[in-house]
Amino acid sequence: MAHIPHRTCIGCYKRFAQSELVAICKSGSELNVYSSDSGVSKSGRCAYLCKNEKCLDKAMNRKPRNGLENALKVPASPNIWEEIKSAIS
Ligand SMILES: [Zn+2]
Numbered sequence: 001m002a003h004i005p006h007r008t009c010i011g012c013y014k015r016f017a018q019s020e021l022v023a024i025c026k027s028g029s030e031l032n033v034y035s036s037d038s039g040v041s042k043s044g045r046c047a048y049l050c051k052n053e054k055c056l057d058k059a060m061n062r063k064p065r066n067g068l069e070n071a072l073k074v075p076a077s078p079n080i081w082e083e084i085k086s087a088i089s
Pocket of ligand 1: 009010011012013014049050052055
């Protein structure tokens, strides 16, 4: 059986097959959003979020640092949350 990588969602901390998640990957100081597997493996460090707006809210509103900043150690701009939102809807 093929190995399916599982990743942890930064909103609910549950584990999902990577294909069910949106990846937010850090390359240099930039963040890129990937709504499918393609391109993710070539990227640097990634955080994952399941395709659920409630998880997006949770990750966004986590204190003191939001889920993305926690996972990737870079500031998350408002734009990136918009990008993730359109990737999951
Ligand atoms: Zn989740």
